[in-house]
Amino acid sequence: MGFVLLIFLAWLVIMFFTSMNKKLTFIENTFVYLAAMVIHINYTWIVYEELNMADISQQILNNSAFLIHRSITLPITLAITLNLVRTSPSLGSKLIKVAVSVAVLASEVLIAKHFEIVEFKNWNIVYEIIYLFLLHLVVQFLLKYFGQLKTRGVNEA
């Protein structure tokens, strides 16, 4: 059931991302996807596997669900959020959108936990929420730097 739910959520975010009115350019969306994926893969490996803070199910469907969430759902959710953040007129509005995104991703982690796809040992959902919030900030900061590369290039011409 956990596998089915996480695959459904992956499908849902892909469909939402495909159909949404994007404010980031094609290359910026790619950058956000790749940056979020690289950071998150390293995070899950270091925190879950190396520091042994959590166990990832070795059952084939559960493990596949974890990999799909790690490599597809989370980075695309970040891309959706940062597209929405770009249209926000105020800091408050940006923070609300990030908070909703973190809540959605944290709920997915709770689903994974409920269906024993992930089992926390010395880790808990509060740490996960803090990490997800920081992840949004870091990727947003990287995106800002990435966007400036184009402006700098034009100014230097």
Next chain:
Amino acid sequence: MKLWKEFGDNELYLLLMIAAAYLVYYLLIRRPDRLAKQIRVLSLLWGMAIGILYDFTIGGGRTDFYKVNDLNNYEVTDIFYYFLFAPFGYFFFYLYEKLNISKNTFIIYVLGWALFGVFFQWILTAADIITLQKEYKLFHSFPIFLLTQTLTGVYIQVLKSKESLTAAE
């Protein structure tokens, strides 16, 4: 997480390969036909992300088909290994543009890179930078490279339809 089990020949070869790859990258971005800054950064990230994705999907976790350097655990020298992938991302994007790859040459280009990928993995295996395990053979990487390079080529084609890769700087 460990620094390294011991600093041996494999770590030395890895550093030499990184130095060579980044030297070529440095020389290429000095050329007038270099790619635009954003494309450069994206291609480097693309190369590294592909390496990390495969490594932490089939090279670790449940499947664990190969180990990087001396341990199945994350060593600091493994980070060098991921940085080695980055300039190859640039080379792929750069040559795609430089050789003006079209529908007629796409298959040859991708096939060439997939074969190069297997050859490079053989070098990494011979240098003990990666060790294949659990009945995983070198030729199993061929379809993986083929899929990766095809998707990368298709991505570049879409990207080219939206913006110039060699924008004026």
